[in-house]
Amino acid sequence: MSIVRTFLQAFIPLFVAIDALGVLPLYVGLTEGLDDARARRLPRDATLTAFCISLLFLIAGKLVFSFMGITESDFRVGGGVVLLVLSVHDLLFTEAQQRNPEPLLGVVPIGIPLIMGPAALTTIMLNVNSYGYLWAVASLIANLALVLLVFSQARTITRKLGRAGARAVAKVFSLFLAGIAVMMIRSGIEVMIHAHV
Numbered sequence: 001m002s003i004v005r006t007f008l009q010a011f012i013p014l015f016v017a018i019d020a021l022g023v024l025p026l027y028v029g030l031t032e033g034l035d036d037a038r039a040r041r042l043p044r045d046a047t048l049t050a051f052c053i054s055l056l057f058l059i060a061g062k063l064v065f066s067f068m069g070i071t072e073s074d075f076r077v078g079g080g081v082v083l084l085v086l087s088v089h090d091l092l093f094t095e096a097q098q099r100n101p102e103p104l105l106g107v108v109p110i111g112i113p114l115i116m117g118p119a120a121l122t123t124i125m126l127n128v129n130s131y132g133y134l135w136a137v138a139s140l141i142a143n144l145a146l147v148l149l150v151f152s153q154a155r156t157i158t159r160k161l162g163r164a165g166a167r168a169v170a171k172v173f174s175l176f177l178a179g180i181a182v183m184m185i186r187s188g189i190e191v192m193i194h195a196h197v
Contacts, residue, residue, distance in 0.1 A: 029176075042105065048111070057121050058133065087181060098134075
């Protein structure tokens with residue numbers, strides 16, 4: 001098996017699981033209203049968080065999950081609840097209220113579970129099993145570099161939309177975020193139910 005082929009086989013499933021382009025509209029909605037300095041730092045903070053969480057899972061994921069009895073479905077439901085709470089908060093409160101408590105926005109919910117959610121974490125562990133740690137880490141770094149590039153351009157999209165347009169789009173994206181959250185919760189519960197039937 002060639003080096004390029006092995007890399008692509010590790011890279012592509014993680015690329016699909018992270019879905020940087022699909023997450024971009026949600027990212028724009030979550031970061032609407034932030035000042036320029038904070039907006040420039042946020043992609044770095046989010047990808048660094050995602051990288052650290054990923055390394056933790058690479059090193060101790062299986063051991064921790066097995067020891068604590070946590071399944072991928074449990075993690076999916078938990079991540080869905082976090083996203084649902086965030087989307088409801090975004091929809092119901094004013095900009096001034098919702099942007100105050102955001103010092104950790106790059107950590108939660110953007111770094112995890114938006115970038116590094118249950119599907120991505122599971123894919124990373126599968127990559128380790130299939131291709132080894134070297135290829136798993138290489139595919140992770142390449143994917144997060146792509147996420148950083150995509151998110152760094154999000155501010156340009158917001159400027160082109162204008163302030164009023166960005167606010168309107170942010171609310172629409174919050175609705176999509178709520179839908180994604182419910183989907184994550186539903187799919188996690190479905191797997192739990194089928195596992196006990």
